[in-house]
Amino acid sequence: MNKKRWIALLAAAILLAISLVINSAFTILQSDFTSGFDDWTGTEQTALSEHVVEPGNGSNRIAVLNVDGAIQDTGEASLFSAAGYNHDLFMEQLQAIKEDSSVKGVVLKVNSPGGGVVESAQIHDKIKEIQDETGKPLYVSMGAIAASGGYYIAAPAEKIFVSEETLTGSIGVIMQSVNYGELAERYGVNFVTIKSGPYKDIMSPTREMTDDERALLQEMLDSSYEEFVDVIEEGRDMTEAEVKEYADGRIMNGRQAVEANLADDFGFEEDVIQAMQDDFDLAGGEVFEYGASENWSSLFAMKAGSFFGMDMETKFISDMLSQNSGPRMMYLYGEN
Incomplete structure (x- = not known):
């Protein structure tokens, strides 16, 4: 291992240690502060906040939700990466919409290559629950990409809007791993497995996979x-044959x-909002988005890479140190 790699490995290890300390300290401080504030006010605080997009009637509101990035339950951002898609937070937003009687319609903005099979199914099932139990309509506005799991969560929508340049589809499941056994053998590395x-x-x-394992x-x-095909059949009112004509991963x-x-x-986001206002007589109603305040760890994450001059090799090593997940099934388009 050359000098550059040793420096990269050392920098990644230092960043990981700092991240663990900061995350732990912030969690303790946040817990103490929130607990004290709740005791003083007699109320339970929530991480959700609302940002008004279009002011209007507060009793006939349209909620705009965002799924931006890979749909994975990775928890809060670490020091190595700024905050992206937060699965727990998004599920909390869906629950809030279900319980808020002032919300009469939902616009879901999807800009995602997909993600985990389980997380995608959780979102889909929650959307169906909201539709079935409250009757609130949901329109989808697809961004640059809404593929695989990104399409899975969009399928129950009353209407799906795209731009001509949107990348979508990729209906299917993928599971990948890396086999470096031959490379390790070339360098004299032996693996002992019990x-x-x-x-x-x-x-x-x-090692190579056996036929039985495959x-x-x-x-x-x-x-x-x-299951993916069934979701599209139901959501798009298509037959199995009609879905499978395109459900080959394309x-x-x-x-x-x-x-x-x-x-x-x-249509773009503004067109989708206008369509919902017209279709469900919600003109003049307030349009808002949910948001959440960033914690100190995620704010620090945005500056950490540039501060330490992290190059691609360092980032790769740091990702290996901070992530420890085995192969799993994914509704995902692109690199796993």
Whole structure:
């Protein structure tokens, strides 16, 4: 390992240590402050805040929600990465919409390549719950990309709007790992594995996968794929054959999505809001977005990379140090 790599590894380790200290300290301080404030006011505080997009009637409101980035439950941002999609926070926003009687309609902005199978299903099921139990309509405004899991969560919408340049589709499931066994062998690295059963190290990065293992995983992926197809069948009122004509993993643009009945019309966010106001007699009502205050850790994260001059190699090493997740099924377009 050359000098540059040693420096990168050391810098990443230092950043990880600082991140752990900051996150722990902020959690303790935030907990003490929130607890004290609640005791003083006699109320329970929430992380949600509202930002008015268009002022208007407060009893006939449209809520605008954002799914921006990979749909994964990764928790709060660490020192290495600024805050992105926060799954717990988004689920909290959906629950707030369900309980808020002043919210008469929802516009969901999706700019995501997809993400985890479980997280996508949680969002989809919560949206269906809101629609079924409250009757509140939901329109989707797709951004630059709304693929795979990004489409999965959009499927229940009453209407889906795209731009002609939107990348969508990629209907399917993927599971990936890296096999570096041959490379390690070339450098004299040996791996010792002790396991309780023949499949315990399935998808191990140190050896080739067996046919039996591949068949087991393929069965799992096929099941999740069929669930994806069922979601689109129900949400888009299409037959299984109609969905599967396009559910082969292909990516498509907005024009192709409309032609395939996977989207309804063209328009940007303002057009989608206007369409909901017109369709559900909500003109003159307030339009707002949910937001949440950044903590000190996420604010520090935005400056950490530039402060330490983190290059791509350092970032790669730091990601390896801060993430420890095995292969899993994903509704995802692009790199895993």
